[in-house]
Amino acid sequence: MRKVMTGHKAVAEAMRQIEPNVMAVYPITPQSEIAEYYAEYVHNGKVKTELVPVESEHSAMSACVGAAAAGGRVMTATASQGLALMVEILYIAASMRLPIGMALANRALSGPINIHCDHSDAYLARDCGAIQVFAESAQEAYDYTLLAQRLAERDQVRLPAIVNLDGFTLTHSVQVVEPLDDERAKKFVGEYTPVYPLLDVENPSTWGPFAMPDYYFELKRAQVAAMEAVPEAFLEVQKEYEQATGRAYRGFFEGYRLEDADRVLVVMGSTGGTAKVAVDELRAAGEKVGLLKVWLYRPFPYAAIADALAHVKQVAVLDRAVSFGAYGALYSDVATAFMHRERRPRLANYIYGLGGRDTTPEHLTRVLSEMKDAGPDEGLRYIGLRE
Amino acid sequence: MADTRPGKGYKLAVELKSWKELPIGGVVPGGAKPDMNKTGSWRSLRPIWNEEKCIQCLQCWMHCPDDSIEIKDQKMTGVDYDHCKGCGVCAGICPVAAIDMVPEGGDKCAR
Numbered sequence: 001m002r003k004v005m006t007g008h009k010a011v012a013e014a015m016r017q018i019e020p021n022v023m024a025v026y027p028i029t030p031q032s033e034i035a036e037y038y039a040e041y042v043h044n045g046k047v048k049t050e051l052v053p054v055e056s057e058h059s060a061m062s063a064c065v066g067a068a069a070a071g072g073r074v075m076t077a078t079a080s081q082g083l084a085l086m087v088e089i090l091y092i093a094a095s096m097r098l099p100i101g102m103a104l105a106n107r108a109l110s111g112p113i114n115i116h117c118d119h120s121d122a123y124l125a126r127d128c129g130a131i132q133v134f135a136e137s138a139q140e141a142y143d144y145t146l147l148a149q150r151l152a153e154r155d156q157v158r159l160p161a162i163v164n165l166d167g168f169t170l171t172h173s174v175q176v177v178e179p180l181d182d183e184r185a186k187k188f189v190g191e192y193t194p195v196y197p198l199l200d201v202e203n204p205s206t207w208g209p210f211a212m213p214d215y216y217f218e219l220k221r222a223q224v225a226a227m228e229a230v231p232e233a234f235l236e237v238q239k240e241y242e243q244a245t246g247r248a249y250r251g252f253f254e255g256y257r258l259e260d261a262d263r264v265l266v267v268m269g270s271t272g273g274t275a276k277v278a279v280d281e282l283r284a285a286g287e288k289v290g291l292l293k294v295w296l297y298r299p300f301p302y303a304a305i306a307d308a309l310a311h312v313k314q315v316a317v318l319d320r321a322v323s324f325g326a327y328g329a330l331y332s333d334v335a336t337a338f339m340h341r342e343r344r345p346r347l348a349n350y351i352y353g354l355g356g357r358d359t360t361p362e363h364l365t366r367v368l369s370e371m372k373d374a375g376p377d378e379g380l381r382y383i384g385l386r387e
Numbered sequence: 388m389a390d391t392r393p394g395k396g397y398k399l400a401v402e403l404k405s406w407k408e409l410p411i412g413g414v415v416p417g418g419a420k421p422d423m424n425k426t427g428s429w430r431s432l433r434p435i436w437n438e439e440k441c442i443q444c445l446q447c448w449m450h451c452p453d454d455s456i457e458i459k460d461q462k463m464t465g466v467d468y469d470h471c472k473g474c475g476v477c478a479g480i481c482p483v484a485a486i487d488m489v490p491e492g493g494d495k496c497a498r
Contacts, residue, residue, distance in 0.1 A: 097412035158411065196414045204418035211413060218406035219413045225406075 002178045007138040007170035010177045011077070011103045011163070012037035014145035016047055017185035018101065021072035024052040024063035026082060032105045032171065034077035057082035061089035061100075068098035069207045071197025075149075076100065079167060080107035083121045087128060093160045094129025095223060096208055099152035099192075100160040102130070103145065106269065106320075107167035108355040116356020117167040119268065120321035122297070123329050129223055130160040131230055132298040136254075136272040138175040141165040143247060144295070146180075150189050151237045156229040158195070164297075166270040168356065180245055188244045227299045234296055252301035254293045255308055257283060261290030263371050264309060264345075266317045266334055268294045271352070271359055278364035289368045294330070306337040312345045314371045318383070320353045327380065352383035359384055421470055427455075430473035432488040434466050440485035447477035447486060 005013070012034045015023070025035040042051045052067075054060050060076055068074040078086060083104055093100050106122055108114040122132060133148055135141035144163045152161035165171055180188070196205040211219055231252065238249045254272070257279050258264060265275045272293035282289045292308060309315055317335075319328025326332065331349035338344040350367060353359045363383050410416055443463060448456040455471035457464045466477075478486040 095412065096414075195411055196416060203416075206415035206419035207412070209413055209415055209419055214403055215409075215413075218404070218409055221406040222409055222411075 001181075002176055004174055005138065005177050006033070006172055006174055007135075007141050007165050008033040008105070008172065009037060010138040010142040010175075010179070011145050011165065012041070013177075013179050014142045014185070015075055015077075015101075015103070016041050017180070017182050018073070018075065018146065018149050018189050019047045019186070020049055020075040020101070022050045022052060022064070022067035022074045024054055024060045024067065024074070024076055026055070026057045026060045026078075027053045028082070032077050032079050032103070034103050034105070038077075057085040058089060061086040061093065064100045065089055065093050065096065065098060068093070068100055068194075069096065069197075070199045071194035073149075073153075073192040074098070074100045075102065077103040077105070079105040080109055080115070080121045084109060084124060087125055090125060090128045090130060090160060092208065095219065097158040097223070097226060098160060099149075099158050101145070101149045101152060102160060102162045103141075104162050104164050105167045105171045106164050108321075114355040115167070117169050117270075118320045118354050118356065119164070120354075122162070122164050123321045123323065125162065126298060126329060128160075129227070130162050130298065131157075131227075131296075132162045132164060133295055134164045134268040134297055135170065135295075136270055136293060138165075138170055138173075138177045140295075141170060142177055142179055143241070143249065146185055146189055147237050147241055147249070150240070151230070151233055153190075153192055154229075154233045154237070157226055157233050159226050159230070164269065169270040184244060188241060230299050231296070231301060231304075249295070252294070252296040252304050253308070254291075254295065256291040256293065258290040258292060258308060258312075260288055260311075262288040262313045263368055264290045264292055264312045264315050265364060265368065266292045266294065266305075266309075266315060266330065268297060268330060269320065271318065271320070271364075274359055274361055275364050277361040278368060281361065281365055282368055287368070297330075300333045300337075302333070302337040305334060306341055309334075309338075309345055310341070310343060314348070315345045316348045316350055316367050316371055318350045318352050318367075320351075322351055322354070322380075348381060349379075350381045350383050351385075357384050425469040426453075427467070427469045427471050430468075430471060431491050432473035432475060433468070433491050434471065434473065434475070434477055435487045435489055436463070436465055437485045437487070440483050442483055442485075444482060446480045446482065450476050450480045452476060 041047045052063050054063050064074045064076050106119050108118040109120040133144045135144050148161040148163050242248045275291045279289050279291050317331040319330045323329050327349050455467040457467050475488045478488045
């Protein structure tokens with residue numbers, strides 16, 4: 001049934017259906033309404049989850065790690081500074097191969113203190129070993145919360161999974177969402193089977209042991225293997241979701257009017273929707289433009305993206321965060337994807353939307369238009385910035 | 388004649404495993420036990436127990452952070468040097484100065 005709700009509510013609904021054993025959150029205002037909604041479900045007896053309100057985000061992720069090692073299905077939600085405080089323990093969660101599900105309401109990192117949307121928080125957690133997925137809409141945030149949990153818990157994967165949804169643009173604005181009925185959602189996510197659960201006292205195990213130079217490297221290599229298993233599992237889970245629900249998510253990214261496009265935008269998150277409007281406008285004027293909107297950000301689907309953009313003449317990669325002293329992180333990944341290809345499109349890197357700066361269809365039609373005449377391009381360009 | 392060049396002809400006491408053979412997430416199935424890792428090798432000061440002075444108050448046993456005071460029939464019988472890290476808490480708490488901390492080395496190496 002189609003309903004009207006915010007992105008926060010959509011994610012909270014998906015989490016209610018997943019019904020983790022433990023949800024550890026730091027209930028700061030405005031942590032994210034996800035935790036508030038979830039506390040309400042717990043209070044009203046709609047879920048049996050143990051909600052653990054802790055004293056910091058560092059403790060929230062620590063409690064998640066403990067609960068997951070104990071054998072529970074565990075989820076949490078955070079944003080910007082909270083994620084920053086979690087990162088230390090997020091690395092540990094990934095190294096311990098704990099499939100903790102996490103919603104990240106993308107907001108700018110301080111300073112200056114801001115609270116509005118950008119992707120600096122997601123980029124901060126880029127190398128921690130967690131899977132990262134970006135949603136364009138509240139609907140995608142709902143669907144990917146279910147998908148990501150199932151993906152994270154796959155035997156060969158067992159890694160934390162972060163579902164990114166743009167702060168305010170998705171989290172606080174009201175959209176039409178069609179959630180699954182509870183039974184179908186629960187059936188899709190399935191039962192969780194932990195490995196070496198600490199609560200299995202008959203079969204004791206030691207978690208998080210010290211690893212000296214003789215083993216640290218090998219353990220990290222094993223973690224790489226878990227990440228390498230993600231792309232195939234991601235496609236399988238998408239297929240299962242399609243079979244279970246009729247909703248087709250196909251591939252690591254969405255191509256929009258991409259097949260015959262000469263000029264293409266590459267974006268992540270809600271700007272995908274804005275870009276579709278810009279593409280439609282220019283297509284109506286006969287221009288061959290398109291969009292590639294990334295769903296799976298970590299692991300990054302290098303080969304698939306290079307294949308999808310092989311025919312394109314010019315690509316503008318839009319980063320919603322600065323990697324100071326470097327090109328944008330998404331741009332660097334797209335450029336790397338073409339590293340060993342003979343035929344490469346001309347690439348340009350645009351920084352946009354920092355700290356919640358509005359990015360409009362007009363901004364993006366301008367980018368697509370100026371690409372046409374642009375010469376060889378080096379360095380960063382900016383969208384919607386006062387010079 | 389044995390080849391004594393570094394890395395040649397030596398056999399490690401413990402065969403190191405490949406990354407493919409490791410349990411998920413570095414877990415130690417069955418649990419890590421103290422006898423798997425003799426952490427006493429870190430010690431730089433060695434507690435020496437003087438049985439004649441000892442009044443068997445067991446303060447050392449209560450305060451040892453590493454469970455390295457050996458007990459039999461409710462009496463102290465010595466120090467577990469395989470795991471004692473030489474912190475000196477036992478010597479400090481002893482009311483009759485029955486434990487001396489002496490530097491490791493010379494003819495009394497830890498291991």
